[in-house]
Amino acid sequence: MADAPFGLLAELTHRCPLQCGYCSNPLELVRRDAELATEDWRRVFDQARSLGCLQIHLSGGEPLLRPDLPELVAHANSLGCYVNLVTSGVGLSRDRLRSLASLGVDHVQLSLQDATREGNDRIAGIKAFDRKVEAAAHVLDEGLPLTVNTVLHRQNLDNIAGIITMAERMGAERLELANTQYYGWALRNRAVLLPTREQLAVADPIVAAAQERLRGRMEIVYVIADYHEAHPKPCMYGWGARQLTVAPNGDVLPCPAATVISSLEIENVRDSSLHDIWHHSPSFNAFRGFEWMKDPCRSCPRKEVDFGGCRCQAFQLTGDAATTDPVCSLSPDRSTVDLILETEMKPAEVPAMAMRKMQ
């Protein structure tokens, strides 16, 4: 039997007031009428706890758009789970936060799109900056720990020092600076988002210096731009190893982007239990452990470090989900990534950002 998972990423809805063009949600967003009902989510949380999950990340889309959020927070808390609210901050009034905190939210993760009001609101597609600043103040007033999440890309990477300053001002204990990973909307907008080597060369030491300067006050987690690296990321720390995702419609995913692998047969919480899906489903067992690997991964000592990289990326860029992540310098498909970098880092004509919207 596989080890028990530690976390459940509950994507309560794909609806969101923001329209960020790097959103990792799929292009085909789940519509409101296909979302799980309150009793479904309660059952999912019960099953997740029985399976071993100790953390429930309430995410989306924007989880505040679910009217049953208070009930779901209380239920997750009653199971003894650590409850993490992942939000844009839009709609997080003082009263709303106070109520959610009293019901059991343990930690708030707040997205920030850029260092300035103008940059933030341009990327988000709506006026959200001031509301984020207010939401951060409410989180602090309530005594909850705050993480600020910023997705980095060509449009905001030059402002990295300002983003770090902004997170400090907001009172964050943690700052996640995650270079864009290219799935869903981000893949569609890759030619607008891919950072240049020069941008990364300037940003990397700024982040390293801030990590040193802020040690003990604000932890900075830096997620690399994997297309530019020689080795892939340790995606999900292995397929079906630590965490599972339930999409708004009840689809159960080994990683939030796994719907891109069209050959994968996705199970749903309406038909099976999380226990059966985690332990016995073909989708969760497809790339578990090391047996599925081909060379160069199979005989590579790094397989226990990076687990062969990302299955979704392998599928998207090569059509084969079981091949080495093509960002790896040892991959026979690395030239595909190099070609993308060459043509999309500095495109002759930059396309307009496709804003994330429900069709």
Next chain:
Amino acid sequence: MTIALDAVPRIRRGVKCTYDQIREAHVVLFPEGVLVLNETAASVVALCDGVRSIGDIAVALADEYAGVEPGDVTSLVARMVERRVVDVDG
């Protein structure tokens, strides 16, 4: 990092200590992390109350476990500080 024997450890804000019936172990839950504790570590964490010093904790544990040295408590607390589960004053 070095931690003095008179330093006073305290569980950080936003960190939840609980017992997991599924794994039959004490666990520490914090933003984006879970620590599964062995019995000794669980006893140390339970005494990180912002009042007792490392030395006090070592004395308290010596009654319960034979051979617990203050150095063992110091290194365990240092690992907890590294994982941002515990803060130390003093």
